[in-house]
Amino acid sequence: MSLLDRIAVLHDWNPNAYRPFRIDGVQVGRITDTGAGLLAGFPDVFRITAAAVDLHPGLGDLDTRSAAVHDVIVQLAERGDVRQPRGETYGISEGWNAPTRLRLDRGLVPLFGVKSYGVHVNGFVRGPDGLKMWIGRRAPDKRVAPGKLDHMVAGGLAHGYAVDETVVKEAAEEADVPEALARRAKPVGALTYVTELEQGLRDDTLFLFDLELPADFAPRNTDGELTGFALWTLDDVMARVRETDDFKFNVAPVLIDFFLRHGLLDPDREPDYLSIVRRLHAGP
């Protein structure tokens, strides 16, 4: 096991297994044959060919098309073909800053292989004996990665929320961080990954933040998504990332980026140093 093993998951997909999902003729996602098969029963909403799945051009405005797609999802979920909607929507488009072409329930994002965005916050404390980091444990009933180790604060960008607003909202919900403290989180980069999940494709971009916390702050989960927190030494975090897959798959790479940025990996002593740097940021 090595740090590179933790990064491999970032680019783990087979492009040949997908056809484009297009809205207004613009590709916004990727759909498997199985996914296209599920949508084929709704010809008023999706036009399906061997080459692509198109949102029906008759569904003109954002509200109309979002409602029509949601209706399809509800019917598929009732039949047990897809998971129940989660009740939170993401804005779908071809890229960051491009206008939203569809609002889609976040639980169905992998089925359409559309781009999603989130924030991950490294909550750390600077002490006399080096850095420590607050590590959370995910609740056993989470859909994704139940029981895995996690960042103090992480969450998806819901439709209409800015990046900094999402940090403040998630910090309050997940770790009871007061807004004034959450606003001290510093943006330190981003990480994009594309990986195959059971339900389809995850094409996700994480905005990364470092939040230096006072020694007397202790996070407390308020939304039931985490079962608790502990303050780890960075040595312990790094050993666990290296030797196990106990951290959620998309948390480990963010931690490796933290190790890099904070001088915890040494180019003379880490043989994979350059490969780690390159593959953290390699395109899909």
Place this chain on the structure above:
Amino acid sequence: MSLLDRIAVLHDWNPNAYRPFRIDGVQVGRITDTGAGLLAGFPDVFRITAAAVDLHPGLGDLDTRSAAVHDVIVQLAERGDVRQPRGETYGISEGWNAPTRLRLDRGLVPLFGVKSYGVHVNGFVRGPDGLKMWIGRRAPDKRVAPGKLDHMVAGGLAHGYAVDETVVKEAAEEADVPEALARRAKPVGALTYVTELEQGLRDDTLFLFDLELPADFAPRNTDGELTGFALWTLDDVMARVRETDDFKFNVAPVLIDFFLRHGLLDPDREPDYLSIVRRLHAGP
């Protein structure tokens, strides 16, 4: 002008203009038609076909082949076809950590399009009113980028030197940094770029360091490569990077990486944020 303009230079080359340069049958570089033409006069040292330039397989060991290539370079330089050797050699191989297949004068690295490695050190001071950075000005007689703005410390990895040794050596030569202080420099990542120069291709990897300096330290150049230093606010550094190309071409991207890592760019307010992150680290 934008930060993205400063990054474009990192991947500015036409793959079709080069043929592989191979040693022991392994590609270690890329040579233009012009370069191949210059080497064609030395059939005992180079075997040249339309498909590749090979180091002659009869040149068995490292010393023999390095001496033979150096002899070619000296002859070409005497004719004025290439620049005079600089008297410092780089270790040439197919990748970081791969055994050296050839020692080559650093001035001829672009002719062969081989990989080179260096260190760039952001020398900064943390003050009550934010970060400041020591900025150097390159001497007017430098071969590369004369008179441009530069890092406090930067230099190439000579054959046989480790990354941390290079930081200490260059810090002493370029900025009179005592060894104990130079050893506090923290490795914070790497940046690889491939760009076309007049003499060929530069395929360079920079190991990046942050060195936090005490307020009472002032750098002093000792090797004549820089004409002086000044302590700049980060706002001034960023404005100059955005609005001008006053910084040496491979310094500006390292500064942009510094801005990212230190929270000086805001994903909600910098429209190019994700493009900057991706293209800083995009492959060749």
